[in-house]
Amino acid sequence: MKSAYIIAHHLISALGFTSKKNVEQLMANQSGIRLSDRYSKGLELPLALIDKTAFPFEYKKEYTYLENLMIHSMEESLHQATFDYKSERCLCIISTTKGNIDLLSNEKELDIPKERSGLGNMAEVIQKYFQFYHVPMVISNACISGSMSVITAQRMIQEDMYDHIIVCGGDIASEFVVAGFNCLKAMSHQACKPFDAHRNGISMGEAVATVLMSHEKMPSEKISFEILGGAISNDANHISGPSRTGEGLTLAIQKTFEMTALNASDIDYVSAHGTATLYNDEMESMAMYRTALDKVPVNSFKGYIGHTLGAAGVIEIVMGIECMRANMLIKSLGYEENGVEHPLHIIQENATKAQTHFLKLSSGFGGCNAALIIQKQEA
Amino acid sequence: MKTFVQHFVHIHAQKVFIDGVLRYEETATALDFAAFIRNVYKYFEMQYPKFYKMDDLSKLAFVGAELLNVKESTLYKSEDKGIVLMNRSSSLYTDALHQASIADKSDYFPSPAVFVYTLPNIAIGELCIRHQISGENYFFVQSKFNAAMLTNYVALLFRQRHVQQCICGWVELNSNNFELFLYTVEQKSENAVKSAHKSPIFASLSLEGNHILNDTDNIEKLYKL
Numbered sequence: 001m002k003s004a005y006i007i008a009h010h011l012i013s014a015l016g017f018t019s020k021k022n023v024e025q026l027m028a029n030q031s032g033i034r035l036s037d038r039y040s041k042g043l044e045l046p047l048a049l050i051d052k053t054a055f056p057f058e059y060k061k062e063y064t065y066l067e068n069l070m071i072h073s074m075e076e077s078l079h080q081a082t083f084d085y086k087s088e089r090c091l092c093i094i095s096t097t098k099g100n101i102d103l104l105s106n107e108k109e110l111d112i113p114k115e116r117s118g119l120g121n122m123a124e125v126i127q128k129y130f131q132f133y134h135v136p137m138v139i140s141n142a143c144i145s146g147s148m149s150v151i152t153a154q155r156m157i158q159e160d161m162y163d164h165i166i167v168c169g170g171d172i173a174s175e176f177v178v179a180g181f182n183c184l185k186a187m188s189h190q191a192c193k194p195f196d197a198h199r200n201g202i203s204m205g206e207a208v209a210t211v212l213m214s215h216e217k218m219p220s221e222k223i224s225f226e227i228l229g230g231a232i233s234n235d236a237n238h239i240s241g242p243s244r245t246g247e248g249l250t251l252a253i254q255k256t257f258e259m260t261a262l263n264a265s266d267i268d269y270v271s272a273h274g275t276a277t278l279y280n281d282e283m284e285s286m287a288m289y290r291t292a293l294d295k296v297p298v299n300s301f302k303g304y305i306g307h308t309l310g311a312a313g314v315i316e317i318v319m320g321i322e323c324m325r326a327n328m329l330i331k332s333l334g335y336e337e338n339g340v341e342h343p344l345h346i347i348q349e350n351a352t353k354a355q356t357h358f359l360k361l362s363s364g365f366g367g368c369n370a371a372l373i374i375q376k377q378e379a
Numbered sequence: 380m381k382t383f384v385q386h387f388v389h390i391h392a393q394k395v396f397i398d399g400v401l402r403y404e405e406t407a408t409a410l411d412f413a414a415f416i417r418n419v420y421k422y423f424e425m426q427y428p429k430f431y432k433m434d435d436l437s438k439l440a441f442v443g444a445e446l447l448n449v450k451e452s453t454l455y456k457s458e459d460k461g462i463v464l465m466n467r468s469s470s471l472y473t474d475a476l477h478q479a480s481i482a483d484k485s486d487y488f489p490s491p492a493v494f495v496y497t498l499p500n501i502a503i504g505e506l507c508i509r510h511q512i513s514g515e516n517y518f519f520v521q522s523k524f525n526a527a528m529l530t531n532y533v534a535l536l537f538r539q540r541h542v543q544q545c546i547c548g549w550v551e552l553n554s555n556n557f558e559l560f561l562y563t564v565e566q567k568s569e570n571a572v573k574s575a576h577k578s579p580i581f582a583s584l585s586l587e588g589n590h591i592l593n594d595t596d597n598i599e600k601l602y603k604l
Binding site for chain 1: 457458462467468469471474475477478481482484489490491494495497498499500501503504505507508511512513514515516517518519520521522523525528531532535538539541
C-alpha cells in the first residue's frame with residue numbers, strides 16, 4: 001500500500017489570496033466576516049467574502065467567477081511542484097456543492113452559456129484549460145464534499161491508481177444560498193459563534209482551496225503531512241437535521257480510528273465542522289464525547305472564513321496542517337461560553353503545542369459525515 | 380476481489396425494467412415526470428407517505444431503489460451498506476425552482492421545503508433513511524454516464540472493506556427528460572441475478588457461473604440496455 005501526502009496547497013478566502021496570507025490572518029485571530037447586504041438586499045448579514053477588487057491575477061472573461069478562482073488556485077499550486085499534471089497518472093478532483101450557481105440568475109454574463117451551471121460541464125472546461133488526461137471527478141456531497149475528496153484521493157493513491165491527485169474545492173457566496181439558508185432560519189445575524197451558548201446560525205463564506213496530493217514526499221521539505229485514513233457515514237435519520245445522538249459522525253470517527261490504528265489519546269488537535277447552528281454543534285459535541293475526544297483541543301475555523309460549503313473541508317484541512325506545522329493551536333473565534341450538553345475543550349486563546357496527529361470532522365445535509373486523520377512527519 | 384451485480388433497474392422513456400425485464404409501461408402519452416412517477420409508485424404498491432414530500436430527483440431515486448428490493452436485506456449491518464450515485468444535472472431541476480422563488484423581489488417566496496433539496500446527495504439521504512444505510516455515501520457529477528469512474532471507485536470501496544453491499548448507478552433528471560439505472564453490488568454471488576436463462580441481452584456480458592461480474596464493460600452494457 002502506498003502513502004498519500006499533501007505536498008502543496010493554495011487558498012483563496014475572505015482572509016486573502018494565498019495560503020500564507022490566510023495562515024497569517026488566522027494566527028493573528030483576524031476574521032474575514034463582515035456585515036453585508038450584497039446577497040440579501042436590505043438585510044445585512046455576516047458574510048466572509050473574497051475581495052473582488054484585489055484579484056492578484058488577470059480575470060479571464062470566458063470563464064466564470066468560480067472557474068477563474070479555481071484555475072488561479074490550481075495554477076499557483078502546480079507551480080510549487082514538478083510532476084507532469086497532464087499525465088495519465090494524475091487526476092483532478094473538484095469538490096463543490098453549487099458550482100457556477102450564479103449563472104442561474106446572472107443575466108450579465110451572457111458570454112458564458114447557462115449549461116456551465118452543470119458541474120460536469122464546468123469540470124470539462126477546467127480539464128481543457130489544464131489539458132488534464134482524465135475528466136475531473138466531481139464530488140458534490142453537501143458540506144462534506146471537501147473532506148470526502150481528500151479521503152477519496154488518499155484511497156486512490158494508496159491503491160496506486162494515480163501518482164498525483166489535485167483536489168480543488170470551491171463554492172461562492174450567492175443570493176441562491178444566502179436566501180436558502182435564511183429561509184431555513186439558519187443564518188446568524190452576527191458573526192457566527194461555534195459551540196457558544198449564544199450561537200444562532202452560520203455565517204456564509206466563500207473560498208477556493210487546492211491541495212496537491214502525491215505518493216511521495218516533497219524531497220526538499222523537512223516536514224511532511226500524510227493522510228492516514230478517513231471514513232464516510234450517513235445518519236440515515238433526517239435529510240436536513242443532524243442526528244441528535246451523533247450516531248453517524250461517531251461511526252465515521254470510530255471507523256477512522258480503526259483504519260489508522262489510532263485512538264482519541266493519539267489525537268493532538270481536532271478541527272471541527274462547527275457551523276454554529278444549534279443542531280450541528282450539539283450533534284458534533286455529542287459524537288466527540290462518545291469517542292472520548294471531548295478533552296482534546298478543538299476549534300472551528302468558521303469564525304474566520306464562514307461556512308465555505310464544498311470548499312470547507314479542503315481549506316480547513318490546509319489550515320489544520322499549517323497550524324500543526326507551527327505547533328500552534330488557534331483560538332476558536334466567536335466562542336465565549338459553553339453551549340452544548342457535553343462541553344468540549346474549545347481553544348480559547350492561541351497556544352503552542354507539539355502536534356503529530358490532527359483529526360478533521362465534517363457533516364452535511366443529507367445526513368452525511370466524514371472524518372480523517374493527518375499525521376505530521378519530520379525528516 | 381470479485382464483486383457481482385445483484386439486481387438492476389432501468390427507468391426511462393416511460394418504461395420500467397427490473398433485471399432487464401419490462402415490468403411497467405406508461406400508456407398515457409406525454410405524461411410529465413410527476414404524473415409518471417406517481418403512477419409507477421402506485422402500480423408497484425409502494426407505501427411511504429414521505430415520497431410525496433420529496434423533490435423529483437429523490438422521487439426517481441426512491442422508486443428505483445424500492446424496485447431493487449434491498450430493504451429486506453438483513454445480511455449486512457447498516458454501516459456496511461453504501462450508496463454511490465452519479466448524474467449529469469446535479470440538483471439543477473430543483474435549483475431552478477428555488478431560483479424562481481427569489482428572482483422577483485416583489486414576489487419573494489423561498490421555501491425551506493424546496494431549498495433542502497438543492498443538493499444532489501439529498502436523494503442519497505432519502506435512500507439511507509428508507510433502507511437504513513449508514514455506510515459510505517457518494518454523489519458524483521459527470522457530463523455523461525462514466526461507467527469506469529463509478530465501477531473503479533465502487534470496486535475500491537469493496538477491496539478496502541468500506542462496504543459489503545452497495546447501491547450504485549445513474550439518477551438523472553432535468554427539465555427535458557429523466558433516466559435511472561440503479562444496481563446493487565455484493566461480494567457474494569448467491570443472491571446475484573442468474574442470467575443464463577434470461578433474455579438474449581445477457582449474451583454479451585462477462586459472467587462467472589451465470590452471475591454478472593461488476594466490471595466497467597458489464598456496467599456500460601447494462602446501462603445501455
